Amino acid sequence: IPAVPAVDFAKFGDIELVKMSKIQKVTVASMVRSWLNVPHVTQFDEADISDLESFRKEMKAEAENRGVKLTPLPFLLKACAAALRHEPSFNTSLHADGEHMVQKHYVHIGVAVATPAGLLVPVIQNVDKKGLWELAAESAELAKKARDGKLLPRDMQGACFTVSSLGAIGGSGFTPIVNTPEVGILGVSKAEIKPVWNGSEFVPRQMLPLSLSYDHRAVNGADAGRFFTFLVSLLGDIRRLIL
Numbered sequence: 001i002p003a004v005p006a007v008d009f010a011k012f013g014d015i016e017l018v019k020m021s022k023i024q025k026v027t028v029a030s031m032v033r034s035w036l037n038v039p040h041v042t043q044f045d046e047a048d049i050s051d052l053e054s055f056r057k058e059m060k061a062e063a064e065n066r067g068v069k070l071t072p073l074p075f076l077l078k079a080c081a082a083a084l085r086h087e088p089s090f091n092t093s094l095h096a097d098g099e100h101m102v103q104k105h106y107v108h109i110g111v112a113v114a115t116p117a118g119l120l121v122p123v124i125q126n127v128d129k130k131g132l133w134e135l136a137a138e139s140a141e142l143a144k145k146a147r148d149g150k151l152l153p154r155d156m157q158g159a160c161f162t163v164s165s166l167g168a169i170g171g172s173g174f175t176p177i178v179n180t181p182e183v184g185i186l187g188v189s190k191a192e193i194k195p196v197w198n199g200s201e202f203v204p205r206q207m208l209p210l211s212l213s214y215d216h217r218a219v220n221g222a223d224a225g226r227f228f229t230f231l232v233s234l235l236g237d238i239r240r241l242i243l
């Protein structure tokens with residue numbers, strides 16, 4: 001690809017050179033690798049998380065007693081794990097031999113964490129086998145380790161899928177980049193109360209904007225549609241997570 005020409009920005013005004021961290025340099029390489037190798041498609045949807053949010057609020061006191069913070073993230077992890085089981089084409093990687101797909105029978109999910117040193121993606125293992133409290137505690141612990149620069153290489157390996165949540169920051173949607181060799185990533189934006197037509201009137205519902213990017217070599221649009229519809233239905237009725 002044509003190189004971006006070097007520019008002497010000092011010609012245009014005051015500048016300073018800021019050294020990139022090791023993590024930033026790794027991010028540069030992995031983003032370019034994903035961007036150039038993966039034919040991306042991104043689909044958008046909104047989940048009605050009104051009931052999920054009422055339940056989460058009801059659990060606030062219990063969460064405090066347990067010493068954990070229950071954010072929407074553990075629910076998202078749990079729902080993604082169920083969707084990966086429901087639509088296994090998202091739990092694959094393309095084999096380097098060009099002849100095979102690797103179908104994974106475990107469900108490990110990465111969580112993108114912004115840290116002062118750059119973007120890190122610690123991995124929660126066997127999400128499908130863990131409860132909400134365990135996922136809340138583990139994601140908070142891994143996010144803290146990430147921010148404190150204490151993650152070990154093994155904490156960042158083996159993800160099947162990634163969740164990138166900008167929900168606490170803001171925005172109504174974005175197109176996340178697949179963290180190859182994974183084949184899917186869920187982008188989570190900020191939940192807002194919106195008027196939703198229930199068949200006879202508009203009712204205020206808390207809607208969570210989601211974007212699902214996938215590697216179109218490994219996942220076709222119909223599979224992605226099924227994965228996403230299932231995920232959105234689980235978040236809309238979390239009782240279904242126990243089915």
Ligand code: CAO
Nearest residue numbers: 071072073112113114143164165166167168188189190191
């Ligand atoms: N919509 C609205 N509010 C949301 C939300 C959403 N989608 N997701 C979280 N929130 C709320 C939480 O409920 C919490 O509010 P309360 O205290 O009132 O419950 C508040 O935002 C802060 O949440 P949090 O950030 O502490 O926790 P989290 O579990 O949502 O996120 C983590 C954890 C690790 C994802 C987050 O700390 C982080 O690092 N975010 C940045 C992600 C990032 O940089 N992604 C990279 C994108 S790719 O370049």
